[in-house]
Amino acid sequence: MKRRQLFAVAAAGLLLAGPFRPAQAEDVVKIPCVCELSGAGAVSGTNYRDGAHIAVDEINAAGGILGRKIVMADMDTQTDPQISRALVQKAIDDGAYAIMGTVYSGSTIVNMMVAQQAGVPQFTGSEAPNITAKGNPYIFRTSSGAQKGVPALTAYFKDQLKVGKIAIAWVNNDFGKGGHDVFVKEMKRVGIDLVADVPSEQGQADFSADVAKIRQSGAQAVFVYLNEEEDARFLKEAKKQGLAVPLVGEVTLTGQKVIDLAGGAAEGAYAHVGLATSAPVPAIEAFVAKFKKRYGRDTDHNGIKGYIGVYAIKYATEMVGKFDRKALAEKLHGLTLDASKYPGMLLTTSWDKTGELSRESFMTEVKGGKQVVIGTVPAN
């Protein structure tokens, strides 16, 4: 008798709960963040995630996307491409509408196929050129690829610094290889002699030989294309060995984290950045202040990438008028979001048919322990 009663209660419970569950699911839209929260990419991934969460909270406070609240789950890839692939699959199984991440190119190249097969739009912080060259209609950048960023520096080396001999220190992963190949081609094109080509491993701690080799080469400037922590170690070693030529980077070298880690050694380093936290743009200044207030630390450009990625999903979805993954991806191809009309984008941003992104960018220098914008590079 008891067992039958129990069965009846359970059945009634199931019947009652049944109609409510889908209704709850309808109220939210899942946009998980598959990011590098530990391992070599922790700095980038954590900022990306935190920037995205600010956008999520703002959008939810203003009523969500088409009336649905965003739910953002954090998934830590540990900077491991295979784990990132499994997590993207898990995010899709959990019903993701779109996916934020990953930031490290080596992970994105591996996991974006999973999102592509499932038809889920993915907003990556990665910058390796080959990511948008694979014909994946569901991948979208939140910052320009290296094939756009690195050539922006060519004029700087040739006309501003007027160097004839140059060296490159690059990290031997997908991000580094992508930038390295574009850089070598660009230097050849403008006739600057590449006198030292120095690859290093991801997570490398000792850069003494790398710097010594560059010193020996007689290079008049160095292009430093490393990830944040390695940037800091390289700058420290360059200072230690008295390497007195301009150190120029793309994106990471003048980032706040690098400045914090390298201390005085970062002083005077230059970098072209797609997004500068120090840009004299009121919307960016407001975001940077919001980030600092909420997390008690400064963000780098990855925080901005995460923030605008979520807003891009919101704006494009509202243009489509429904939650349709395929329509969202189609809408974004060739779309320009004007920052004056879509303030969450911070800067006017366009995507081409490959998911590649265009917007104005900045030349920066480290002065007095801060990244300072010294010039603007128009969108290319």
Place this chain on the structure above:
Amino acid sequence: MAEFLQVLFSGLATGSIYALAAIGFSLVWQAAQVVNFAQGEFVMLPAFFVLVALHWFGWPLWAALAFGLAVAVAVLGLLFKRLIVEPMLPAGGLPLIIATMALSILLKEGTKQFYGAEAQPFPSLFPQSTVRLGGAVVAWQDILNLAVSLAVVVALTLFLNRSRIGRMMQATAQNPAVAEILGVNTKRMVLYTFLINAALAAVASVLISPVYLAKFSNGETLGLVAFIAAIVGGFNQIRGALAGGLLIGVLDNLTATYVTTEYRAALPLVMLIVIILWRPQGLFGTAEGRQV
């Protein structure tokens, strides 16, 4: 020539820090027959003790360094011996090796949870300026790192060879049974060895962290290099571990500068294989004798 000198000096400075870790490694092996696979983490961790004192307690650098050394000796020396080595040792060498591997994971992941996954800046102990020596530009930091490391090694050698306790430690390492019959408190001598190992690791940690930055994963490379340095130099000799550490530091820099940067990480492993095939007791090691 100037460049060669510079590369050589930089390699010696890094190598001397490797040597400190390697010496601790071989000391512990000789005193207690323990192969400590958490040695890399022993070098990683004291930098975080110093950072805790600096940023959480707001202490000045000298006090934070003293705190780091004291906590390292207590935790990585005393507690390591009492809580892990002593209970495990009767079960034999293999379980203990596995235990040190587990300890290495625990320390690494614990640091990550406790202090975060990001690299942390570590204050520099020495001036950041350079000096010209025979045409080569050498950093004061390199000179002083080398000087401190070598001073520690010389002091340790003098302690072991000239002091009463040092000789008792050697006797314990060579033949614990006979040493005990002769009235040596062998248990205490083994404890001293663990304390010295922890202190060496702490010194290596504060010397290397200003350049490497303090990060939970630093021990992976350092542990491997210390292990290889100890094997290459000779597992049962202090001078062997010293030579092994210096050799790896210098060869790494010379290879990366003059041969290839791509395969520099493979060099210590190639060296290890060659030494094991050609001279398994290591460059300075003796085939059977055991000596602290």
